[in-house]
Amino acid sequence: MGLLSPADQETLRESFAEMTSNVRVLFFSQTLDCESCLPTRQILDELPLLSDKIAIEEINFILEKEKAAQYGVDRVPALALLADNGDGTPHDSRIRFLGAPSGYEFISLVQALLLVGGRPSGLTDESRQKLEAVTTPMTVQVFTTPT
Amino acid sequence: MAFANEHITAYAVEATEFPDLVRRYRVSGVPKTVVDETVEILGALPQDAFIDQALQNR
Numbered sequence: 001m002g003l004l005s006p007a008d009q010e011t012l013r014e015s016f017a018e019m020t021s022n023v024r025v026l027f028f029s030q031t032l033d034c035e036s037c038l039p040t041r042q043i044l045d046e047l048p049l050l051s052d053k054i055a056i057e058e059i060n061f062i063l064e065k066e067k068a069a070q071y072g073v074d075r076v077p078a079l080a081l082l083a084d085n086g087d088g089t090p091h092d093s094r095i096r097f098l099g100a101p102s103g104y105e106f107i108s109l110v111q112a113l114l115l116v117g118g119r120p121s122g123l124t125d126e127s128r129q130k131l132e133a134v135t136t137p138m139t140v141q142v143f144t145t146p147t
Numbered sequence: 148m149a150f151a152n153e154h155i156t157a158y159a160v161e162a163t164e165f166p167d168l169v170r171r172y173r174v175s176g177v178p179k180t181v182v183d184e185t186v187e188i189l190g191a192l193p194q195d196a197f198i199d200q201a202l203q204n205r
Contacts, residue, residue: 099160
């Protein structure tokens with residue numbers, strides 16, 4: 001049973017068709033004490049069916065602490081988006097999602113997939129120039145709710 | 148922003164799932180953006196204004 005209506009699937013399929021590079025979604029999860037890990041899995045499972053450019057890799061948060069730390073993940077469910085051009089070295093987009101990507105978060109996830117998949121970011125030249133001032137690590141957390 | 152600059156990491160956080168983060172960053176409405184644990188941006192802003200606020204300590 002799919003979570004998306006046939007019409008939504010079609011819309012997404014068309015959007016994803018514009019992707020020029022492959023995206024690998026690292027999905028950090030754990031079996032116990034993670035109510036939203038299964039719903040997250042179910043949402044993510046829909047994506048590769050809509051685009052052969054999207055792959056999901058589930059990573060056990062408990063067993064692979066080192067990998068979680070490498071991607072700045074300290075809780076689950078968490079997603080890290082990588083651009084994967086098939087040269088063996090996926091490029092970390094440094095875009096993360098914490099919590100199940102449902103509701104508005106799903107729309108944000110789709111936008112992020114398209115961005116990492118090659119779509120122009122929508123940043124103006126002026127914004128890009130300003131961002132060049134950032135030369136040391138910077139963390140941006142955007143809090144949202146599903147509704 | 149994260150995609151444009153390799154020093155920037157961006158987290159989209161589902162607030163209702165993580166009450167500890169909501170408390171720590173005093174999230175009383177969404178969207179709320181926290182930069183480097185200190186700078187707070189409330190609501191959705193135009194790109195220009197958002198970037199200016201996000202970079203105010205840089």
